[in-house]
Amino acid sequence: MERTALTHTMARVPGPVTVVTTADGTGRRWGFTANSFTSVSLDPPLVLVCLAKTASTHQAFTSAGRFLVNVLAHDQEAVARRFARSGADRFAAGNMAPCELGLPGSPGACARIACTAHSVVDAGDHSVLLGRVVDTYADDRAPLVYHNRAFARPAAGTPATGAGEPLKVLHLADW
Numbered sequence: 804m805e806r807t808a809l810t811h812t813m814a815r816v817p818g819p820v821t822v823v824t825t826a827d828g829t830g831r832r833w834g835f836t837a838n839s840f841t842s843v844s845l846d847p848p849l850v851l852v853c854l855a856k857t858a859s860t861h862q863a864f865t866s867a868g869r870f871l872v873n874v875l876a877h878d879q880e881a882v883a884r885r886f887a888r889s890g891a892d893r894f895a896a897g898n899m900a901p902c903e904l905g906l907p908g909s910p911g912a913c914a915r916i917a918c919t920a921h922s923v924v925d926a927g928d929h930s931v932l933l934g935r936v937v938d939t940y941a942d943d944r945a946p947l948v949y950h951n952r953a954f955a956r957p958a959a960g961t962p963a964t965g966a967g968e969p970l971k972v973l974h975l976a977d978w
């Protein structure tokens with residue numbers, strides 16, 4: 804399989820935009836932007852996120868006992884960009900606050916999923932972080948979406964998506 808064809812094709816698959824956070828034994832906070840988040844199992848309740856082995860946060864997350872997945876809302880593109888930036892203090896903006904499990908979280912997120920570490924699966928150039936869900940938060944605000952290597956959000960004027968509502972047209976946000 805040719806790499807460019809794979810990345811081009813996978814870019815067509817829309818996904819959520821999350822910021823995954825944790826804190827280590829010294830209290831240092833860690834976080835990264837991820838669109839590889841998905842649910843895995845209901846019984847037991849498991850979710851996963853994939854983290855590149857080259858990431859500066861890899862050691863912190865593969866040894867963390869717990870982590871918090873913040874599902875970003877449609878107006879949180881700046882948060883997504885900040886937590887993807889290399890070499891920056893991603894928490895410097897000060898808009899993260901202790902949330903579920905006391906972990907740093909975004910009060911503006913439209914959902915949060917708090918996990919204890921279940922296992923770490925070796926998967927090529929990534930590690931799969933499997934988490935057991937221990938607490939959740941959700942509201943009905945529209946999410947931020949990643950599609951075609953750009954951030955997208957539900958079209959203005961449409962209500963937030965909810966159970967049973969029809970699919971909304973997405974308008975690409977300015978990159």
Ligand SMILES: Cc1cc2nc3c(=O)[nH]c(=O)nc-3n(C[C@H](O)[C@H](O)[C@H](O)COP(=O)(O)O)c2cc1C
Nearest residue numbers: 835836837838839853854855858859886887889949
């Ligand atoms: C929309 C978006 C989604 C991303 N998803 C992932 C992901 O699922 N897994 C991952 O390891 N990195 C992902 N990244 C990249 C990381 O956020 C981060 O940029 C990368 O770990 C490099 O950070 P570092 O220089 O501190 O190592 C994503 C970046 C963006 C902008």
